[in-house]
Amino acid sequence: MNSVGVALIGAGRWGVTLGRAVARVPGAELRWICEIDPERRSRAAEIHPRARLAESLDRVLQDPLVEAAVVAVDSPQHHSVGMQVLEADRHLLMEKPMALSAADAAELHAVAGARKLVLAVGHLLLHHPAVQRAYELVSSGVIGDSLYLEATRLSVGSGQPPRSAWWTLAPHDVSLALHLFQSVPTQVTAVGGAWQDGQEGVAWATLRFDDGRLAHLHAARIGSEKRRQVSIIGTRRTLTFDELSPEPLSLTGTNGHSDRITFGTVDPLLSQCRHFVDSVARRDTTVGNGAHALAVVRVLEAGALSISRGGFPVDVE
Numbered sequence: 001m002n003s004v005g006v007a008l009i010g011a012g013r014w015g016v017t018l019g020r021a022v023a024r025v026p027g028a029e030l031r032w033i034c035e036i037d038p039e040r041r042s043r044a045a046e047i048h049p050r051a052r053l054a055e056s057l058d059r060v061l062q063d064p065l066v067e068a069a070v071v072a073v074d075s076p077q078h079h080s081v082g083m084q085v086l087e088a089d090r091h092l093l094m095e096k097p098m099a100l101s102a103a104d105a106a107e108l109h110a111v112a113g114a115r116k117l118v119l120a121v122g123h124l125l126l127h128h129p130a131v132q133r134a135y136e137l138v139s140s141g142v143i144g145d146s147l148y149l150e151a152t153r154l155s156v157g158s159g160q161p162p163r164s165a166w167w168t169l170a171p172h173d174v175s176l177a178l179h180l181f182q183s184v185p186t187q188v189t190a191v192g193g194a195w196q197d198g199q200e201g202v203a204w205a206t207l208r209f210d211d212g213r214l215a216h217l218h219a220a221r222i223g224s225e226k227r228r229q230v231s232i233i234g235t236r237r238t239l240t241f242d243e244l245s246p247e248p249l250s251l252t253g254t255n256g257h258s259d260r261i262t263f264g265t266v267d268p269l270l271s272q273c274r275h276f277v278d279s280v281a282r283r284d285t286t287v288g289n290g291a292h293a294l295a296v297v298r299v300l301e302a303g304a305l306s307i308s309r310g311g312f313p314v315d316v317e
Helices: 013-024 038-046 057-061 075-087 102-114 129-139 170-181 268-282 290-308
Strands: 004-009 028-034 052-054 068-071 091-094 119-121 146-154 187-196 199-208 214-220 227-234 237-242 249-253 258-260
Touching (some): 004 013, 004 057, 013 268, 028 038, 052 057, 057 075, 075 102, 091 102, 091 268, 119 268, 129 249, 146 170, 170 290
Parallel strands (some): 028 052
Antiparallel strands (some): 249 258
16 A cells, blocks of 8 residues: 655644654655744754655645645634645645634535545544543443533643633533533533633533533633543443543442543554544545534534623524
8 A cells, every 4th residue: 555645734833743643654654844934844854854844835735645634733724724725635634623613614524525535633532542441431331321521621821822711622622522422512601711812711611412411611721730631420420531640541439439440552643643544545534523523613613602792501503
């Protein structure tokens, strides 16, 4: 099987991490690194010695051996860059969120479907072996009937310019809620505050599902500590995924006794990139997660509207 030619679009901190992961995937050839900032572009040369550097995406897409692009530009550019890649008939791995509006996300999803292209969005936790094991446990009824989900994702700040806690942190847990519940909520109620340059530093949201289940999310870019924890409370047991713990998955019974749950040791980022490259090599468009990513954006958009309305409930369209 021939190698899949891949271009990395965007060489910021996360883009460099993605590029290094792609370079490790068997069957992938990182042919180009495209970055408009000259300093970042120069530093990105260390990712892969044979990758060519470019400032212009047009130049990259003129290479007939580039079959796919991994896009890690700033979120406001996701739609425009993603459309340029898809309209050039290249497969696309887009960083999350897929877009900053449901209309833009729906257009990306529709174009990929019409052109029979693989569209994958970097909801990385779906490739985490603990999350995959958690899905099995919930689906098999180990916790009983799931009642509600609680998620806390706090950051102590990274010195970067203020960004929306809702749009940058909540996508992780919105994605997990939809995946573990295998459903899309019908309504979102959210509030946010601690504003910096027009961006909320903290947000709380409740997702309501049509079967009565709830998901309560807390996201903060200015928290007192770093936390990444999700719990699903069921009628029999509670399942907790603590991403920062050395033993991140546990089951707690109604008597308070907890058992650690074992799972595989797969690198989630490498797994995500391998999954994408393998899908492109097989031309298998059925394994992308565009529909899931679109649903996540619909929930995020409803939550953002609820925040702007001071916590008024908003239906998920």
